[in-house]
Structures are given as structure tokens and as C-alpha cells.
Amino acid sequence: MKISIMKINDTEIFAESTENGIFVPIKPICIAIGVAYERQYTKIQEDEILSSVITLRVTTGADEKQYEIVCLPLMYIYGWLFTINPKNVAPEAKETVTRYRMECYQTLYRHFESLRNKTLLERETEAKLLEEEAHIEEEEKSLRTRKKEIDIELATLQQQRLNPNKSLFDSI
Numbered sequence: 001m002k003i004s005i006m007k008i009n010d011t012e013i014f015a016e017s018t019e020n021g022i023f024v025p026i027k028p029i030c031i032a033i034g035v036a037y038e039r040q041y042t043k044i045q046e047d048e049i050l051s052s053v054i055t056l057r058v059t060t061g062a063d064e065k066q067y068e069i070v071c072l073p074l075m076y077i078y079g080w081l082f083t084i085n086p087k088n089v090a091p092e093a094k095e096t097v098t099r100y101r102m103e104c105y106q107t108l109y110r111h112f113e114s115l116r117n118k119t120l121l122e123r124e125t126e127a128k129l130l131e132e133e134a135h136i137e138e139e140e141k142s143l144r145t146r147k148k149e150i151d152i153e154l155a156t157l158q159q160q161r162l163n164p165n166k167s168l169f170d171s172i
Contacts, residue, residue: 005074008032009093015074016057023057023071029081033097034090041070043083050080078104 005015005024011032015024026044030037044050050072057071072080082104086097 005077009090009096016059016071022074023055024074024077025057025059025069025071026077026080027069029077033084033093035084035088040080040084044070044072044080047080047083050076 001017002014003017003022004012005022006013008029009032011028013024013028013032015022026040027037030040044054053073053076055071055073056068058066059069081097082101084097086094086101089097
């Protein structure tokens with residue numbers, strides 16, 4: 001099933017949705033932004049990650065003929081597009097590609113800054129909890145010491161009360 005996933009320079013980009021995921025042909029994107037398909041295909045083949053996920057899919061063209069097309073899974077398209085240098089695209093696509101790359105930089109920053117902030121917050125929370133735990137351990141130590149003192153006082157009082165040699169004139 002074909003689905004529309006984006007519009008680049010007024011060109012609708014379609015992908016194929018299958019039980020194995022969504023696959024996006026790279027050639028229509030190359031045409032829409034004015035970069036050489038062959039160069040991009042070579043770049044993808046040389047990329048350690050992209051080369052491991054690139055696929056050939058059979059699709060029906062507008063002329064009703066069957067064609068083999070090179071596709072990437074949708075989740076890799078955005079990363080691949082990020083590698084395209086705006087200097088190498090058609091003049092009418094330069095601004096769009098530049099804006100896209102800027103958005104990618106900002107998105108990456110927000111993502112990793114969020115992770116960094118989360119880590120800092122977790123560290124602060126951990127430090128506070130460790131400090132609180134140390135304070136509680138000190139309180140427990142102090143309470144154990146006081147309990148021992150009370151136990152000694154009680155034992156002394158009980159021993160005196162139960163002393164069989166108590167005289168008649170001892171206070172009650």
C-alpha cells in the first residue's frame with residue numbers, strides 16, 4: 001500500500017507500507033531536491049549503517065510497468081537526508097535542505113540536552129537521597145545510643161526496686 005510521507009519542493013514523496021515496515025524510495029527524493037541519484041546511492045552503499053538496511057523493492061510505475069527501486073526504511077530516511085550537503089542540491093531546494101538540516105541540528109541538541117539534564121537531575125536526586133540516608137543513619141546511631149542509656153537506667157531502677165535488702169526507711 002502506498003502512503004504519502006512528505007512533500008519536498010512541491011513533489012509528493014510516497015512510501016510503501018508493508019507488514020515489514022514502511023519503505024521509502026530514494027530516487028524520487030533525489031529528483032525532488034536536485035541531487036544525483038547515483039551519487040546518493042553510492043553514499044548509502046558506503047555507509048556502514050545505511051548499507052545494512054537498504055532494500056530493493058518491486059513497484060508499479062505510473063506507466064503500469066514493474067520497476068525495482070532502491071528503498072530505505074522510513075526510520076533511516078531522515079538521517080540520510082541530514083547527510084546531504086545543501087551546496088550539492090538544486091538551487092530551488094537549497095533553502096529547504098538547509099532549513100531541514102538546521103531543524104535536525106536543533107532536534108539532536110534538544111534530544112541529547114534532555115538526556116544530559118535527566119542524568120544531572122538523577123545525579124542530584126541520588127546525592128540528596130544519599131545525604132538523607134546518611135542523616136538517618138546518624139539519627140539511628142544516636143537513637144541506639146540513647147536506647148542503651150535508657151536500658152541501663154531501667155535496669156538500675158528495676159534492680160533497686162527488686163533489691164531484697166531494702167530497708168523500711170527507704171522511700172517507696
